[in-house]
Amino acid sequence: MTSIMTSVKIINHPLVQQLLTKIRDYQSLPGTFRQHALQLSHYLMYEALRDLETRPTSVDTPLSPAKGSIISDYVIFAPVLRAGLVLAEAAQSMVPEARIYHIGLKRDEKTLQAISYYAHLPETLPPASRVYVLDPMLATGGSATAAISLFTERSVNDIHLVSLVAAPEGIKRVLDKFPQVKIITASVDDYLNEHGYIVPGLGDAGDRLFGT
Ligand code: PRP
Ligand code: URA
Secondary structure, eight states, rough: OOOHHHHHHEEOOOOHHHHHHHHHHHTTHEEEEHHHHHHHHHHHHHHHHOOOOOEEEEOOSSSSEEEEEEEEEOOOEEEEETTTHHHOOOOOOOOOSSSSEEEEEEEOOOOOHHHHHHHHOOOOOOOOOOEEEEEESSSSSSSHHHHHHHHHHTTTEEEEEEEEEEOOOHHHHHHHHOOEEEEEEEEOOOEEEEOOOOOOSSSHHHHHHHHH
C-alpha cells in the first residue's frame, strides 16, 4: 500500500492557511471568495511546480553573459470543470507555454458518480509529459480518478493532483488506483458527509466561484 505521507503534500505556509480560512467562511461573497481562491491557487501551484525539470541555458545581461535555466518538462494542465478553472488561471499565468486540456465532469448529486460531458485530448501524448490534474475539491475521488485515467490510458504516468481541500476518502481512492500520483493540497479535512460533501470543507466550490 502507498504511504499517504509520501504521496500527499500539505502546504502549511501561513499565507496558504490564512487564505484557506477565508474561503471556508460561508460569509465570503463570490467576488471575495474567487479572489482568495485564485491567490491560494497561485501558492499551491508554486509548490506543485517545485520539482519541474530544467535544462541549462545562458542569457546576456546588460553587463555580461549569465548562466541560467529553463523548464524542460512538457507540462500539461488538466482542469476539471468548472471549479478547476481557478487553479488553471493561476497555473497558466505561471507556465504560459503549458498545454491545457479541459475535462468536463459533473457529479450526479444522488449517486455521486462523475459524469463526463467534455474531454478533448489527442489520442497520443508524449509519454514523459508532466501532468497536473486540477480538481479543487477531492471528495469521493470519482472526478479525480476519471480525469487521471484519461492520461494513464495514454501511457502518461507522471501525474500530480492539485486540490484546495481533500477528504481522506478521496485520497485513498486516488492512491489505491494510481499509487504513482502525487497530491498537493492546503488541507486534508475530516470526512465526507452523507451527501458527499467534505467536512468542514468549504461547500460547493463551483457554485461559490461562479455565484450559481
Ligand atoms: C465538484 C468539485 C470536484 C468534484 C469533486 O465539482 O469541483 O470536481 O465535485 O467530487 P468527487 O471527488 O466526489 O468526484 P462538481 O461535479 O460539483 O462540478 P462543478 O465544479 O461544475 O460545480
Ligand atoms: N464538491 C464540492 O464542491 N465540494 C465538496 O465538498 C464536495 C464536492
